[in-house]
Amino acid sequence: MRTTFSGTEPDLPALPKVAAIVVGASAGGVEALLKIFKPLRRGFRLPIIAVLHLPDERRSHLADVFNSHLAIPVKEADDKEVIAPGTLYFAAPGYHLSVEADLTLSFSQEERVYHSRPSIDILFESAADAYGAKLAGVLLTGANNDGAKGTARIKEYGGLTVVQDPAQALARTMPEAALALHTPDFLLPLPDIALLLVELERIAC
Template sequence: MNGPRRIIVRGQARPAPEALLIGASAGGVEALLRLLVDLPGDYGLPIVCLLHVPDSRDSLLAELLARRLALPAKEAEDKERLRAGVVYVAPAGYHLSIERDHSFSLSREEPRHFSRPSIDILFESAADAYGAGLAAALLTGANEDGAAGLLAVQRAGGLTLVQSPAEAQVPTMPEAALALLQPDFLLPLAAMHSLLAELDAPSC
């Protein structure tokens, strides 16, 4: 097949995603499990998950996901390159960024929206690194972190997904995104799961 792979979204051809990001806060663990639990072990995209956790507490999310998913799951490490078919979790107490060479960078800069890690920082850095080859989803949460980052993804040409606020355990985060942009998809989790499964296919 010549040229970069493309997908069909709502009748329009666009670059196929090279990476998938998911941001969430309050209610996010349950939402993440519902999204990812049935994805196949040969899923072709790296998946980077960022949930707000207190600095003082180690995140057990990677361990939980590793037990429940067909895909391997681990905490992202500084300078580590993203690999297809791996679920990465942002570690507690650090901002997680993605560099132009598609490697992770950890930093201890000041919190943004009272959050470290910050979804905005992850999404904005990944938009710069991947451009139109990025898909990003914003789920349930209790603050506005992630809205500006999702707008950056959209402006870079990436695919944007927002959980329906009516279904979200805490609707503040998806509502903040909808106040800034019209996402490509506004979906309940079951429909979003189906879409994520199709992103690795020739068309969706």
Template sequence: MTTTLPRPYTRKRVDMVVLGASAGGIDALMVLLHDLPTGWRLPMTVVLHLPENHDSHLAEIFAQRLPIPVHEAADKMPIAVGTLYFAPPGYHLSIERERCFSLSCEAPVLFSRPSIDVLMASAADAYGPALAGFLLTGANDDGAEGLYRIHLAGGLTAVQDPKEALISIMPNAALARHAPDHVLPLRELRALLLQLEAAHAH
């Protein structure tokens, strides 16, 4: 586990980044994804805990602020390069081995639907070592098991430094489950994300 980012970052190619957050997650994602460079090619998928009975406007909010396409994921939607996807409220979001999305109405996991664990575990099955998982601020244990599944599949795991997180329960739960590759503040997680994109592009 490293708490400072290696420079230059060297690792085999990553083809997908999955991100999970809960309380404080919108602001954290704004910092992490701010002003992405043009020509961005690495797809990213986010589960952010939201009330089930409200429409989500996350895709619209982030589309206004980012220079890449942003969509709410839909069932059977193929994953495109250089695109940011958000899980819709009230559904679990999975990634199939064919690199498309799947939605389900199965029971909540750790009181959450969509569940970060469900997204991360399915993405680990689909991408194996070509996956990176980022877990940010949040107020429950969702994501700890999913991040561990990414670790077991050979992927990269990164957790927001609990000392910086608005709510540290989620990062601390991940640290209790396994020792991730990186525990970093948001600005260094952003540097890591940029390095993953640079490796993906070559």
């Protein structure tokens, strides 16, 4: 497990070539996601699929907010949508978001996971099934255990796992739950996670 990343370490092990990135966050997640996505330049080519816990009784404005701050295109995911390169997708409130074997997105209204729908675990586990070792999973700040099992599944399937350092998370329950289940490849503060995403895209593309 590495606890720093600058992209220039001489002893840095070879990073894998990934085809997609999944990200999960809850309490404190808007600020954390903005910090890791702002450095991504226009033309970033990996798809990113994100779950941020939201109340499901109202329309989400996440895509609009992030579109105004980021250089990459951002949209709310649609059911049966084909995953496109270089796009940041946010799960819609009130629906679980899954990645299918044909690399399309799908909605469901199964039971909540840790009181949450959409669930980070459901996204991460389905994406691990679809992408296998070509997936990177990033788990950030949050106040429940959602995402811990999904992060472990990504690791089990050979993917790359990244967990925010709990000491620097607004809500440390979520990253600590992930650390209790597995040892991630990287345990990093937000600025280093941003650098890692940039490097993953450079290697993959």
